[in-house]
Amino acid sequence: MSKLEASASITPEELALATRNHGMPxxxxxxxVTPVGLHYLLIHYDIPVVDPTSWRLTIGGSVRxxxxxxxxxxxxxxSVRQPVTMECAGNGRGRLSPRPVSQPWLNEAxxxxxxxxxxxxxxxxEAGIRQGAVEVLFSGLDRGVEGGVEQQYERSLPVDEALQxxxxxAYAIGDxxxxxxxxxxLRLVVPGWxxxxxxxxxxxxxxxxxxxxxxxxxWSYNFRQTPEDAGERVTRMEPRALMVPPxxxxxxxxxxxxxxxxxxxxxxxxxxRGTIERVEVSDDGGATWQDxxxxxxxxRWSWRAWDWExxxxxxxxxxxxxxxxxxAGNTQPLEASWNLHGFANNQVQRVAVTVTGGGEx
Numbered sequence: 082m083s084k085l086e087a088s089a090s091i092t093p094e095e096l097a098l099a100t101r102n103h104g105m106p107x108x109x110x111x112x113x114v115t116p117v118g119l120h121y122l123l124i125h126y127d128i129p130v131v132d133p134t135s136w137r138l139t140i141g142g143s144v145r146x147x148x149x150x151x152x153x154x155x156x157x158x159x160s161v162r163q164p165v166t167m168e169c170a171g172n173g174r175g176r177l178s179p180r181p182v183s184q185p186w187l188n189e190a191x192x193x194x195x196x197x198x199x200x201x202x203x204x205x206x207e208a209g210i211r212q213g214a215v216e217v218l219f220s221g222l223d224r225g226v227e228g229g230v231e232q233q234y235e236r237s238l239p240v241d242e243a244l245q246x247x248x249x250x251a252y253a254i255g256d257x258x259x260x261x262x263x264x265x266x267l268r269l270v271v272p273g274w275x276x277x278x279x280x281x282x283x284x285x286x287x288x289x290x291x292x293x294x295x296x297x298x299x300w301s302y303n304f305r306q307t308p309e310d311a312g313e314r315v316t317r318m319e320p321r322a323l324m325v326p327p328x329x330x331x332x333x334x335x336x337x338x339x340x341x342x343x344x345x346x347x348x349x350x351x352x353x354r355g356t357i358e359r360v361e362v363s364d365d366g367g368a369t370w371q372d373x374x375x376x377x378x379x380x381r382w383s384w385r386a387w388d389w390e391x392x393x394x395x396x397x398x399x400x401x402x403x404x405x406x407x408x409a410g411n412t413q414p415l416e417a418s419w420n421l422h423g424f425a426n427n428q429v430q431r432v433a434v435t436v437t438g439g440g441e442x
Contacts, residue, residue, distance in 0.1 A: 091185060092182055094182065095182060095183070095184070095185045098183065098184045098185075099184065099185060101124055102121075102122055102123045102124060102184055103121065103122050104121050104186060104187070104188075104189025104190050104191075105119050105120060105121045105189050105190075105191055105192045106119060106189065107188070107189060107323060107324070107325055107326060108325050108326075109192075110323055110324070110325050110347070110348050110349045111325060111347070112193075113164070113193070113377075113379055113383075113386070114164055114193055114194065114195050114255075114379070114383075115192040115193050115194060117194070117254055117257075117260060117263070119192065120167075120192030120193075120194055120263075121167075121168075121169060121189060121190045121191055121192045121276075122262055122263075123169050123171075123184060123190070123276060124223075124262065125223060125225060125227075125234050126223040126224055126225030126234060127223060127224075127225070128223070128261050128262055128282075129221075129222040129223055129282050130261075131222060131265060131266055131282065133152050133265075133266045136151070136152060136266055136267075136284070137149050137150065137151055137284075138150045138151075138155065138250075138267060138283060138284060138285070138286070139284070139285045139286070140204060140205070140208045140285075140286045140287075141208075141285070141286075141287055141288070142214070142218070142286075142287035142288035142289060143210070143211040143213065143214040143288040143289065143290050144205075144208040144209050144210060144211060144214075144288050145208065145209030145211060146207075146208055146209055147208065148204065148207065148208050150204075152252060152266050152267070155198070155199055155250060155252060155267065156199075156252060158199040158203070158204075159199055159200065159203070160197065160198070160199060161197070161198065161199065161200055161249055162195055162196065162197045162255075163195070163196060163247070163249070163272070163380050163382060163383075164193055164194070164195045164196075164379040164380045164382070164383035165193065165194065165196055165270055165272045165380070165382045165383060166191065166192070166193045166318075166349075166351045166382065166383050166384040167191070167192060167193070167194070167270075167276050167279060168190060168191040168275060168276060168318050168321070168351070169184075169186060169190035169191070169275065169276045169277075170275035170276065170277050170302060170315045170424045170425060171183060171184055171186050171190065171422070171423055171424060172186045172188065172189075172190035172191060172321075172426070173186060173187070173188060173417065173423070173425075173426030173427065173428065174186050174422075174423030174424075174426060175187045175423075176188075176417065176426065176428070177417055177419055177423050177426060178419075179419075180423070181421060181422055181423035183422065183423065188323055188430055190276075191321075191323070191351075193349075193379075193383050193384055194254050194263075195254060195255050196249065196251040196253075196254060196270045197251060197252065197253035197254065197255060197256070198249045198250045198251035198252050198253065198267075198270065199249065199250055199252075200246065200248070200249050200250075201243060201244075201248045201249060201250055201269075201286075202243075202244050202245070202246060202248065204250070204286075205217070205243065205244065205286075205288075208288075210240065210288055211288065213290050214240055214288040214289065214290060215239065215240060215289060215290065215291065215292060216237040216238065216239055216240060216288075216289045216291075216292055216293055217237060217238050217239075217240055217243040217286060217287070217288055217289070218235060218236075218237045218285075218286070218287040218288075218289050218293050218295075219235065219236055219237065219238070219269050219280040219283060219285075219286055220233050220234075220235045220280070220283070220284055220285040220286075220287065221233055221234040221235070221264075221280045221281055221282040221283055221284065222282040222283075222284050223281065223282050227296050227297075227301065228296050228300055228301075230296060232295065232296055234280060234281075234297065235280070235293070235295050235297060235298075236277060236278055236280055236293075236295075236297050236298060236302075237289065237292070237293035237295075237298055238271065238278070240288075242271075247271075247272045247273075247381075247382060248269075248270070248271050248272070249269075249270045250267055250268070250269060250270075250283065251264075251267070251268050251269075251270045252266060252267050263281065264280075264281030264282050264283070265282070266282075267282075267283045268280060268281040268282070268283055269281075269283055272353075272381075272382035273317050273318060273353035273354075273382060274316060274317055274318065274353060275302075275315055275316070275317070275318055275353070275424075275425070277297065277301075277302045277315065278316075298314065299312075300312075301422070302314065302315045302422075302424070303315065303422070304420045304421075304422075304424060304425070305420060305421045305422070306419075306420060306421060307421065308421065310421075315424050315425060316353075317353035317354050318351065318352060318353030318354070318425075319352065319353070319354065319411065319413075319425050319427040320350065320351070320352035320354065320355075320357065320405040320406065320407045320411050320412065320413055320427065321350065321351060321352070321405060321413060321427045322348060322349070322350035322357075322360045322387065322403040322404055322405035322413065322429075322430070323348050323349060323350075323403070323430050324346055324347065324348035324362075324401065324403050324430060324432065325346070325347055325348055326401075326432045326434075327339050327344045327346050327391070327401070327432075327434060328340075328344075328434055336433060336435070337432060337433065337434040337435065338434070338435050338436075338437065339393070339434050339435070339436050339437075340436070340437060340438075341393055341395065341396055341436050341437065341438050342392075343390060343391070343392045344390075344391045344392070344393075345388055345389075345390060345391075346362065346373075346388065346389045346390075346391050346401065347386065347387065347388040347389070348360075348386075348387055348388075348403060349384035349385065349386055349387070350384060350385050350387055350403075350405035351383070351384040351385065351405075352405065352407035352409075352411065354407055354409045354411055355407035355408035355409035355410075355411065356378070356381065356385075356407060356408045357375070357378070357384075357385040357405055357406075357407055357408075358406055358407060358408050359372065359375075359405070359406040360372070360373045360375065360385075360387040360403060360404070360405050360406075361373065361403065361404050361406075362389045362391070362401065362402065362403045363400075363401065363402040363403075364391060364393070364399045364400070364401050365399070365400065366400040366402060366431070367400075367402045367404075367415050367429065370404075371389065373387040373388060373389040373403070374387065374388055374389065375387050376388065387403075393436040395436070396436050396437055396438045397435075397436055398433065398434070398435050398436075399433070399434045399435075399436060400431055400432070400433055400434075401431070401432045401434055402415075402429045402430060402431050402432075403429060403430055404429045413427050413428065413429050414427070414428055414429070415428065415429055416428055
């Protein structure tokens with residue numbers, strides 16, 4: 082199946098992916114922390130069935146002392162809990178033209194969970210990182226075939242990134258054990274990075290003396306324009322704002338209808354490259370912009386609330402847009418930048434709303 086294949090219709094392969102994975106309904110943006118069943122979900126292969134009593138995490142490779150830890154061992158260590166917004170790198174892929182054939186995300190591949198676990202850094206320091214180690218490889222129990230190669234799902238991080246204080250091994254969401262689909266019994270959580278980094282069903286952490294050349298690092302999650310490009314790895318989340326669409330939807334098309342009245346338009350914004358400093362909103366397709374009111378943020382790594390009071394000037398058709406700017410000066414683009422796999426498309430959200438008379442403006 083060609084990644085360059087483009088069609089106005091969804092392929093059977095994409096439908097098969099869509100039945101296994103799901104996005105977060107945009108009305109769930111009203112929650113500070115996404116209810117677990119509404120959090121976006123992407124499963125590359127099959128969900129492993131894991132016996133927690135026999136499962137062990139191994140930390141090895143270029144270390145002075147290999148560690149083998151049970152789930153109880155990890156729970157006995159220092160516990161941390163932090164709300165983290167996680168977004169799939171392919172979020173927005175379905176809006177590209179030509180459309181890369183894969184999980185056909187629109188805007189909903191995101192969620193915020195309160196992850197509970199233990200920091201990774203003390204474990205790596207206890208194992209003792211040998212001089213010359215350059216990357217940390219994380220291996221999951223899920224297996225499949227991609228690029229014609231049978232493999233575990235594996236991703237690596239540079240050593241300095243893996244040693245950041247916020248990186249954690251999560252064994253729970255809030256006070257509840259990880260659900261099977263979210264990586265039970267243990268997963269990696271790397272705040273600020275796109276979701277592919279957060280390896281689920283974790284069984285092994287390996288210190289490497291050479292960069293990892295596996296499929297998920299060197300091909301799958303890379304920016305490239307053609308299959309021949311060397312590519313550049315997908316890493317941190319670009320800034321994005323999303324709104325709860327105002328009004329009510331038509332069932333099949335999701336087109337919005339709203340009365341001529343005052344509306345409170347609200348949403349969330351996030352970035353892996355800096356804190357959110359501004360969210361602008363437009364009701365004319367981006368011709369003019371107004372600043373929203375920024376709200377609270379549960380943690381450095383979770384999304385920030387915003388809201389905007391909108392009074393339509395009269396009946397008619399409107400196109401609402403929102404765009405975020407972070408502390409590093411990154412602002413969402415009005416148009417998408419195309420790449421072969423459809424990654425990091427953070428173009429502004431556009432919501433068509435038909436306003437009808439009847440209410441007081």
